[in-house]
Amino acid sequence: MPTITIDGQIIEAADGAMLLPVALEHGIHIPHYCWHPKLSIDGSCRMCQVEVEGSPKLVIACNTPVRDGMVVHTSTPRVETTRRGVMELLLVNHPLDCPICDKAGECLLQDYAYAFGSRHTRTREPRRKLEKRKDIGPRMILDQERCILCRRCVRFCREITKSNELGVFGMGDRSVLDVLDDAPLANPYSINTADICPVGALESKDFHHKVRVWFLKKTPSVCGSCANGCNITIHHYRNQIWRLMPRRNDAVNETWMCDHGRLNYQFVQSPERLRQPLLRRDGGLQPCTWDDAIGEAARQLYHAAHAEGGGAIGAIASPHLTNEEQFRFAQLLQALAATHVDLAVVEGPADDVLVKAEKAANARGARDMGLRPAPGGAGVPRLLDAAAAGQIRVLYVCGADLWETADRAALERALAGVHCLIVQDVRRSPLAEHAHVVLPSLTFAEKTGTFTNHAGRVQRVHQAIAPAEGQLSDGEIFTRLLNRVTEGRWSFEPTAVLAEIAAAVPAYQGVSFARVGGLGWPLAETASATPTGAGTAQGASV
């Protein structure tokens, strides 16, 4: 273990580590553009130059291995003059676009120009004219004038997505970042290049000219678009989501996220959102109060369970709800002795970078909470057949996944066979048109709780958006139903429900919000193999 001294601070570094990451880890900030923790070393920006005693020239910290007894100075007059020179050269051709640039406010060039640059420009020559607003892919635009040629994006496309779309063409002061005409930047991770771009050269079309970054409030959360559970930050302002950004978690998504997940947030603020419970009256769905809707749903469930037994109730859980909500739903179904319980999950293509096949955040958590067919209970296909045969009196469907995955003809037959359909969803789906009771629910951005990703990592979501007035979360709806059905006095408080989960589900023993923290908490390895709750090996077939 080499021991080095940076600015008088004595640091134990790992063998073969580079100077820059070691300094950053210990809170010594060395300015840099081209170095990125998850990409290879390029050494092209020359911004991280530092003085090492015994070395005649300044060295770049990103590509200098630590050596025992090394003494490093990061802010001597020589280093500062060099930085100012580097900044001046980078700014020679940089356009004065800050007022219209989406990056302004989180731009490294801006920050370092304030910190290390000189106040005035000494050049009088016109700046380089290149292509602005170049359409380089379905989700990205490129402003070549703004590029400082750090090549982070080039290395990203070469090393992470291995698709090699971006490249630097030309030589010397004619170098320009570009794509080939027949190979646009269309890989499923393309917007990450906008995140890692230290300036505003690469911009996401979705966020282009939408809102200034300094107005955005940031709430840590977890992406809900697939089972991988990438850690994200929700950037919101005026109670609207403006973008989702990846949040670094080396155990899950490093610093990346896929474009599909990143752009999948408009449904939260869609005008099609259900805001009021609906009841079927006089042949049509009509708005009603929560008491009426929950009362009617509870009455139907209670009568079915007591007149014909738990087999007369069918329940399809949603893989989009938090663990706490799934747990309450499982409790409700247990209280009704329902056996025909299953989970519907949309499946799609997966890849070997991040994207997983199950297109929902918490399918694993739902199964762990016991939302899977009980012994003698039916999975989705058999459940629909049973409903078509008139054996199921009340069908309780959460989410829209059933509508998207189930065989349409079988579903139509099943809907004709049930006496009462309860639909709980965030949008008015086609399924809701058949319903007797429609319960509007909330999205991942509007509630607090935990998700369990495909690998059994419990991760926390926080409320970013205030729900519309009078809206209830799924957990609150389940709890009210549970109280009606059992005459209990439960309340829905995520912290308390998580404690109930820790006590009731063996795999989740010891889980708490404090333990989950910002980066999640992995369940014990054996937990994934042991079936929990009342589940059996036939599991949740979709």
Next chain:
Amino acid sequence: MATRTVTVVRPRSGGHSWWVSPLAMLQGMWIAQRHFLRNLWGWIIGKPTVFTVQYPEQRLIHPGAFRGMPVLVQMDTGKERCVACGLCEWACPTDCITIFPAETADEIERYPRLFDIDMSRCMFCGLCEEACPEEAIVMSQRVEIGAFSRRGTVWHKADLLVPADQLMDTRLHHVRRSYDR
């Protein structure tokens, strides 16, 4: 500590005799009458001699440093100079500015789709003008923000636009001088 007693002797009346009061009244009447007659004479011969401005028929032209309500500078093309960078919105201490940016096909690719100033909240401080990198929002000579409803005190982009040449003498020269642009 030894106490010391001081006897203060004050005059019984104001030091004047009783006949001063009617004289002071007459003096006041004389001053008022003098002004009235002088104004009347000035009005008759068409050369008013008093400072009073007959608002709203007459208005003063204020010096360049005067801060009335903020307005948007309009270019010769009829469009606003503003690029919706949001710095004034950020600088505003009373949060009276609301901007929704949008993209155009023009060379300046950004413009404010909506630019509202709630004049009932504005305190005419001029920080928006100081923050503006485009010389697009400046303080004007206007001060009349009266309206019949609260909604009426919100000025929209179309109400706020003022051609640049109208603002040049009144404010733009001053802005360039004071902010060293």
